[in-house]
Amino acid sequence: MAIEVDMMKKVPVSEQAPEERAHNFEEVCLGYNEEEARAEATRCLNCKNPKCVEGCPVSINIPGFIAKIKEGDMAGAYDVIGEASSLPAVCGRVCPQETQCEGVCIRGIKGEAVSIGKLERFTADWAAEQGISPKAPSEKKNIKVAVIGAGPSGLTCAGDLAKMGYDVTIYEALHKAGGVLVYGIPEFRLPKEKVVAREIENVKALGVKIKTDYVIGRSETIDELMEDEGYSAVYIASGAGLPMFMHIPGEQALGVYSANEYLTRANLMKAYRDDHDTPINVGRKTVVVGGGNVAMDAARTALRLGSEVTVVYRRSEKELPARAEEVHHAKEEGIRFELLTNPVEILEDENGLVKGIRVIKMELGEPDASGRRRPVEIEGSEYEIECDLVIMALGTTPNPLIAGTTDNLETNKKKCIVADEETGATSRNGVFAGGDCATGAATVILAMGAGRKAAKGIDNYIKGQL
Numbered sequence: 001m002a003i004e005v006d007m008m009k010k011v012p013v014s015e016q017a018p019e020e021r022a023h024n025f026e027e028v029c030l031g032y033n034e035e036e037a038r039a040e041a042t043r044c045l046n047c048k049n050p051k052c053v054e055g056c057p058v059s060i061n062i063p064g065f066i067a068k069i070k071e072g073d074m075a076g077a078y079d080v081i082g083e084a085s086s087l088p089a090v091c092g093r094v095c096p097q098e099t100q101c102e103g104v105c106i107r108g109i110k111g112e113a114v115s116i117g118k119l120e121r122f123t124a125d126w127a128a129e130q131g132i133s134p135k136a137p138s139e140k141k142n143i144k145v146a147v148i149g150a151g152p153s154g155l156t157c158a159g160d161l162a163k164m165g166y167d168v169t170i171y172e173a174l175h176k177a178g179g180v181l182v183y184g185i186p187e188f189r190l191p192k193e194k195v196v197a198r199e200i201e202n203v204k205a206l207g208v209k210i211k212t213d214y215v216i217g218r219s220e221t222i223d224e225l226m227e228d229e230g231y232s233a234v235y236i237a238s239g240a241g242l243p244m245f246m247h248i249p250g251e252q253a254l255g256v257y258s259a260n261e262y263l264t265r266a267n268l269m270k271a272y273r274d275d276h277d278t279p280i281n282v283g284r285k286t287v288v289v290g291g292g293n294v295a296m297d298a299a300r301t302a303l304r305l306g307s308e309v310t311v312v313y314r315r316s317e318k319e320l321p322a323r324a325e326e327v328h329h330a331k332e333e334g335i336r337f338e339l340l341t342n343p344v345e346i347l348e349d350e351n352g353l354v355k356g357i358r359v360i361k362m363e364l365g366e367p368d369a370s371g372r373r374r375p376v377e378i379e380g381s382e383y384e385i386e387c388d389l390v391i392m393a394l395g396t397t398p399n400p401l402i403a404g405t406t407d408n409l410e411t412n413k414k415k416c417i418v419a420d421e422e423t424g425a426t427s428r429n430g431v432f433a434g435g436d437c438a439t440g441a442a443t444v445i446l447a448m449g450a451g452r453k454a455a456k457g458i459d460n461y462i463k464g465q466l
Contacts, residue, residue: 003039008111011040013118018332022303025187025272027194028329029093032115034074037122041070043107044114051104052116057449058091058156060084062101062116069119078127081120082134086159086203087152087448089128089195092121094185095445096323128198134159136207141165145458146231148216148402151179152444153435154237155203156451157458162206164459169209171220176268177210179239180444183268184260186297188304189326192267217401222409222431233430233458236417237451240396240436246289250346251392255281255354259290259298259393266301283307283389287357289343290393291315296326298391299335309335310385314342314362314375340364342375344382346390356386398437406431416440423457424450432458 003011014030015021021028032040044066052062061080068077081088097103097117105113127133145161147154150172158168176182181196190196204210216222216238225231243258245251262280265271271280286302288295291313303309311330313320316339320327331337340362347356361381364373400415410418410427417426417433424432434450436442 003035005039005042007043007107010043010112010115010118011036013115018329018334021188022333025304027191028188029118031125032118032122034122034126037069037119038072040115040119041066044070045106047106051106052101052114055101055104056084057100057445058084058452060101060120065123066114066116066119069123074123074126075130075132077123078132081123084452085448086134086156086206087199087444088120089124090152090181090190090199091445091448092117092119092124093190093195096443098324100445124199133202133205136205137163137165139165140167140207143167143462144169144229144231145462146171146225146229146234147237148222148234149173149179149237149239149435149437150177150200150210150212151237151239151435151447152181153239153447153451153454154179154235155200155208156448157235157237157434157455158208158451159203159206160452160455161458162203162208164455166459166462168207169211171214171216172210172212173215173238174268175212177212183264184294184297186263186267186301188300189297215401217405222402222406222428226430232462233432235424235451235454235458236402236426236431236433236437237435237447237454238399238402238437239447240398240416240441242397242399242415243392244394244396245392246343246394248343248345250348250354253346253348253354253390254352255283255388256346256390256392257281259288259294259391260396262298262391263294263301266305272301272305280305281389283354283387285387286310286389286391287312287343287385287387288391288393289313290395291320291322292393292395293322293326294395295391295393296322296330298393300326300330300333302389302391303333303335307389310338310387311335312338312341312343312357312359312385314340315372316340316364319364319372338385340375342377347384354388354390356384357390358382358384396436396441398440402437414440419454420457422453423460424454425457425461430461432461 065080102113269278362375419433435447
């Protein structure tokens with residue numbers, strides 16, 4: 001039976017029921033089937049001036065691939081996406097489409113935007129089911145380029161350079177490639193074997209080599225890569241893995257984690273599984289401090305491990321930086337939100353274990369440098385929340401190791417590598433940088449966009465045009 005399409009509303013997508021998914025690590029969103037995808041594709045207006053493409057950091061030809069889905073040409077749709085993106089199954093799941101491509105969709109002016117992200121996910125998953133993967137270019141240049149970091153920015157830059165024919169090797173510090181895709185984003189949002197590993201294999205199919213357990217700055221320096229190994233250019237995409245803390249009393253108590261460590265243990269080291277021996281603290285009651293996507297990921301992971309979870313955030317719900325979909329899912333699953341609330345002390349017992357957190361109520365004052373209204377403490381409003389686990393999800397900064405082991409590489413006061421926004425070029429000749437190590441912590445798709453720009457910048461540099 002054909003699906004009836006309301007042109008003003010998205011075709012609904014299936015999800016696990018909240019009461020079920022709160023107790024497992026299986027993917028929450030089940031995605032479109034072919035009939036649903038083709039029905040949703042009919043809603044696209046195929047605009048002559050597609051704002052959605054402008055809103056996409058990697059400039060996917062969105063009307064082009066959706067038109068192919070509408071025709072039933074799924075392989076063609078995958079080819080169109082592949083011209084711009086090396087990680088479509090990832091982006092279809094974790095990109096904040098509501099503030100990017102879908103946020104400027106013309107269909108969304110009088111109704112709901114076309115479900116671009118879900119259609120991208122469908123296309124990538126369909127290609128995987130059919131065993132379709134990208135093919136390496138037939139013509140290859142005998143020119144070596146090194147990429148530091150196998151996260152979304154590094155994988156994207158490497159994939160684009162490989163398509164141009166360059167001999168590309170990625171150096172990854174951890175034992176698995178993927179960066180934040182494997183250690184940060186939970187399984188229930190981004191399956192590791194089904195999606196991430198598959199996308200990495202697609203990048204390798206282009207001819208990209210990946211060396212893991214290789215710490216640039218320790219195993220080898222940038223100087224040695226260029227002078228001894230013969231690399232013509234280097235792209236630094238090492239991310240921002242150094243966690244931030246509040247520096248409040250009690251923050252060193254046993255039972256306080258950074259979200260970075262907590263999610264790395266749960267995701268990359270599979271600490272949530274009984275057959276893996278990396279331990280993780282499963283609190284009876286957990287408080288997560290922060291309001292971004294990482295905070296939602298940490299909170300929803302703790303919930304699945306069996307804890308009661310409260311999110312503490314110093315601004316109102318309107319200012320929550322996390323995706324609306326993630327906040328909605330968290331609430332459905334039973335996570336409690338204490339908004340306009342800020343920690344002032346972590347309480348510990350006589351053994352140094354967390355026993356609670358003291359917080360203070362806030363009100364919003366004038367806007368700060370970010371444009372959001374500044375939270376101001378309400379005097380005399382302190383109270384305590386009982387907990388035995390606290391997860392700090394306050395953001396991350398770049399690790400200074402790489403920049404500190406080479407000369408002439410300019411960094412700013414936040415320890416970010418200074419890089420040109422359009423080309424990725426740094427103060428060091430032949431060295432480029434992008435993603436979180438240059439901008440501070442941001443989204444997967446913005447890191448990918450930086451990787452694409454850097455690939456073009458490196459190509460122009462090697463050709464003598466930069």
